[in-house]
Amino acid sequence: MATNGTNGAHSPHLPYRLDGKVALVTGSGRGIGAAMALQLATCGAKIIVNYAKSAAPAAKVVEDIKCVRQVSV
Structure with missing residues (x-):
């Protein structure tokens, strides 16, 4: 997890964009995989x-x- 740079606290968001990238998230039907898939999509990944x-x-x-994201496979 990234730190926010001010007080070392962890940020729940990735510190960069993933536009143009594709992520294969195994186990993305539930739990941690689902959360990771949604977070990566929020950052711009397909x-x-x-x-x-x-x-x-x-x-x-x-x-x-x-x-x-408007796009998923």
């Missing part, structure tokens, strides 16, 4: 949502990403 058994939750993650 996301490939990958899951093993959680199709319905993965579809929800895709919809959440579309709200943020």
Whole structure:
């Protein structure tokens, strides 16, 4: 996690943009993977949502990403 540079506190956001990048997030149908996929999308990356058994939750993650990024695979 990045620090904000003023007091060393951790920032919940990446300190840079990921426009033009593609991220394959394994386990992105739920939990930490879903949170990571959404955060990467917020930073501009196109996301490939990958899951093993959680199709319905993965579809929800895709919809959440579309709200943020307008593109997901």
